[in-house]
Amino acid sequence: MESITKNRQSPEVLRAMIERAYGAGQVPAGDGWASELGHGWFNVAYRIRLRDGAEVVLKIAPPPAVEVMAYEHGAMSIELATLDLLRSRTAVPVPAVHFADRSRELCDADYFFMPYIDADNLGIIAETLPAAERDALMEQLGAANREINSVRGEHFGPLAGPGHATWRQAFTTMTENVLLDGERRGVDIGWEYDTVRAAVAAHADSLDEVTEACLVEWDLWASNVMVRDGRIVCVIDHERAFYGDPLMEAGFTGTQMSAAFGDPAPFMRGYGHGELTGTERTRRRLYCLYLVLIMVIETVYRGHTDTKQYDWARPRLDEAMALLGHTRR
Incomplete structure (x- = not known):
């Protein structure tokens, strides 16, 4: 689904995000290591193959300049908090959070990495x-x-x-x-x-x-x-x-x-x-x-x-x- 809330990033920025999350040794080389998962309506999400072949998902919040509805403010923080609640207080299967960055040093929004679910x-x-x-x-x-x-x-x-x-x-x-x-x-x-x-x-x-x-x-x-x-x-x-x-x-x-x-x-x-x-x-x-x-x-x-x-x-x-x-x- 196409939406102006999708905060797409260049391969160079994606590599910098991967290095921060997983270390320089996991930064992929060449082409074809990232593809956008197009089913979502709000955030942009990428399926990424790390250098060792492991597959992960990178989810990036909307750009701050894009106006969102009132209930969507801080949506990524809500998701991270909800994942923590569900992992600690239920047995419902949810993704682990490998790394989350709210510094906005590499891009203009929050982002986090989680495992790719092969299903x-x-x-x-x-x-x-x-x-x-x-x-x-x-x-x-x-x-x-x-x-x-x-x-x-x-x-x-x-x-x-x-x-x-x-x-x-x-x-x-x-x-x-x-x-x-x-x-x-x-x-x-x-x-x-x-x-x-x-x-x-x-x-x-x-x-x-x-x-x-x-x-x-x-x-x-x-x-x-x-x-x-x-x-x-x-x-x-x-x-x-x-x-x-x-x-x-x-x-x-x-x-x-x-x-x-x-x-x-x-x-x-x-x-x-x-x-x-x-x-x-x-x-x-x-x-x-x-x-x-x-x-x-x-x-x-x-x-x-x-x-x-x-x-x-x-x-x-x-x-x-x-x-x-x-x-x-």
Whole structure:
């Protein structure tokens, strides 16, 4: 996916980064030792073959001059913190961090190295798999996601703070920040921004049911899952994590918008979650609205050269508003 947030670097800078991380003896010579991994939407990532033949991944944060959405500030620091939490407090397979550099001496952004995972991306191969195998992997994902959510925080909201005492405060602030991002760049979301604000406010009391601040990945789609031989071997891309309501996880999105986001049943079986209660459905509808607002608004911040994502997401925003009782006359 092409995006102006991708902070590509020259071979000379990449070699300097490799030397700092692994030493001069691992700096590759010749050509063909680096290739860009093009599946991501935000950071640039390179697959790199070191001089001894070992393969690693280098991930570089966006350039500081490129404006990002409010919730994306410090995304790489969030990812590094989340990886540390998951390695120390769960058995969920995540990449090790070989080296992280926040000095900005070699390039204008943070970066880190991790091992290359020799496995298939579930989001890419899912439709080629037999249904039973695909469902089994989604059940594994549900179980892994539940383990991730078992990590507790001391506040709601961003990992590093400042936090909120209640989930209602945290989520309404998160949503307001997204709306302000859209207004600042004049993004046409198809609705008056204050109408969206009113829809959130009308259902915000449903958020008060959430009293435990759980680690939420939020971006744990199949495309962030690496699989091999019928098993999940690694979960990648942890830069959107926060402390909040586990129902915000991607796997639950289809409970309210299955036509757009797929059948959630295998994920929910693996997670061990039964049918949603009325209040849970309301909360999940608010989370669907939050998701599709970002999907519409981020297209401007990413500098997309085509309208494919916007054209898909805009009708989904209408669907999310309808779930909250707002339809076009």
